[in-house]
Amino acid sequence: MNDSPLRIVPSKPIHPDPPDVLDVLDILDLADLPDVSAPLGDALASDDQQSAESRLGELTELRRLLMEPEQLKIGNILERLNNPHVRARELSRPLPEAIRLRSAQDDALSEALSPTIVKAFQNSIKSDPRPVAEAISPLMGPAIRRAIAVALSGMIQSFDQALKHSFSLQGLKWRIEAWRTGKAFAEVVMLHTLLYRVEQVFLIHKQTGLLLQHVTSDPALSHDADIVSGMLTAIQVAIGNFAKDSFGRRDEEQIDSLDMGDREVWFETGPSAVLAIVINGQAPETLRGDYFAPALEAIQVEQRDDLALFNGDSAAFENSRPLLEGCLHSQYKDGAHPDEFKIPAYVWLLLAALIITLGTWGFFAVRGQWRWNSYLERLKNEPGIVVAETGRQRGWLGGKRFVTGLRDPLAADPEAILRNETPIDPSTVFAHWEPYQALEPRFILARAQKILEPPSTAELKFENGTLKASGIAPHDWVTESQRIARVLPGVTAYDDQNLIDEDLKEPEMVRQRIQQQVIRFVTGSAQIAPGQTQSLQALLSDVQKLSAIAPALGRSVRIEIVGHTDTEGDPSLNQRLSQERATKILSMLTSKQINPNSLAVAGVGSAQPVRDETSEAGKQFNRSVSFNVLLLTPRQAKTLLLQANPKEGRQ
């Protein structure tokens, strides 16, 4: 019985006290239980048969009540141990944890399982390789593609480097070409360097040919993508049919690409969707594995349900846009995208030198212009100079500056201003000035002074159009000035009343002496007051002298004899009396051979007193005759004659 799995081992020591019924039963070998009933039956046989049977029934019931739960447990245990399915189920529960624990301890489990796993793998591939191929294809595809991409990338990089070093001046040449042809630099670079560019990618629902999503490298190409998508699908079907009809091509074989001159359309076909990729240039086939196939695979995995349930609403495929945009690749010959084209260092240096040169030139140009403008402003403000035209003569680097205009010969010298007042090099300036006569007062006066050349004793002034001469000057100058002054530009009148002819100096003194003479008369009479004989002789002498020298100087003498009275008496009588007094002197002079034509009389009564009548002496002086003496030029004489007697004057 010790080998039997049914042996029940007591779980606790037997107590020294008498065990109760349950304890007794616990230590019994249950296999022997049927034997227990036998001695009980013999004992009962000796007793009353009925009571024995009754007690036997009670014991049996008691045994059942006591033993049944344990018997059920034992039955379950036997079932778990003897049924392999149940044992496997029981074992599966702790198995993963057990494997994990053991694998953590050592490699014994791996070593033990390896042969079995290898054998199982081999058997599986032998019987049906597809499940294994399907299981590992998602891993193998990208891994292979990545390995190829790394290899190609290294090759392309080295090729790029070679190109860069071989054509280091290429960028500059292209810039010159762009400048020469008028094209944008980026366009020239693209023309020379573009290997390929993925321009558009269409994600097309395979079954319907409807456009699910569309991306493009140039927004101008995005119009009517849904129609283009349909047409691409139609063409693909048409060519597929053609290939099938002509070459026996199978349905599952797909059209990979369409060649359309400088563009190609590549198709990447999946179970539910198709990528149509429009490429400008010659793209490497590796793009399929690197970008297009992974993108399509990802879309088909991520949007499997959207593709399966597609009913014409493409909104859900907005999510695929980033993946499609990742397909918009381009490649240039020297690895430089036009937008990222790096300008060589020497170009930067040249550019910097050019900027510095231009900056320096600009500074001097601005400063030169500023100085030139200041000079022109100075000329414009200079009287007698009129600036007509300024600029720069044609020539290399602009040529000389020039200024032309009018200049009064009396104005300041522009070249002197240029030389003395500005830092401008006179050799860089060409000037041409036409002479003209300025009509500004200062120029008229200056011109008169320059032309008339007045002696130091005479002075010229110009006021309101009249040139005025004063002081003393030789007779020739006086007469010449009278002739020239009136024809000077800007001079409308010539006034030399205050100019004394040097030759007329003595006559003038005589004239002044005559004018200072006052011949007094007796009160109320035309009789000369006594005591004036000397004055009368002096008067006569001066008049004779003046009459003698005036004609030699081209002058005629006009002496006005003015008779006066005091204020006493009747004014009309005084008027007549003054006239008589003047006539008295006139008679006296004519009697002494003085030309009566040079004499005139006037009686002014008391209207023009010789002196104020504040005293008797003043009254006495007003009872007199005074003289106004004029030394007239012929013209003045004529004018005066015309005023006095117009008819005679004209004759």
Place this chain on the structure above:
Amino acid sequence: MIQKKICLLGAFAVGKTSLVSRFVKSIYSDQYLTTVGVKVDKKTVQLGDQQVNLILWDLAGEDEFQKVRMDYLRGAAGYLLVADGTRRSTLDTARMLEQRVTKDIGPLPFVLLLNKADLVNEWDVDEQAMKEILASGWDTFKSSAKTGEGVEEAFQLLAKKMCP
């Protein structure tokens, strides 16, 4: 916006292309029909609040030398069947095309257009034939490329049948 692929089917020279040319947006010339055998255009239909873009595959007509390839109908949500009212035989061709579509592609919504309605004097489809068509439950419009009659209505009805 919902897109639906529809096809334009009919016998040769029933006027399919001319019939829809005024109603669709087209970027390809009719030359595609003779070279590729199909020309794709677009027609936008307003169904209530919803716009439906009908991507219309205009298939080259069928005659004794050339059959319509059912490959082009794959994925179509419906089709317009065009027959020439002045040629009874084209109606038979339309019937035959409908049967082929149903057999190869499956039952699809479609609308029949009896074209050249402006040439009533030369009409070759009699009343009996019309009754038969109506009795068969086909949605039918008389249409004219010259007047534009029936075309817009056919597009509307087909769109409704495809987007119930």
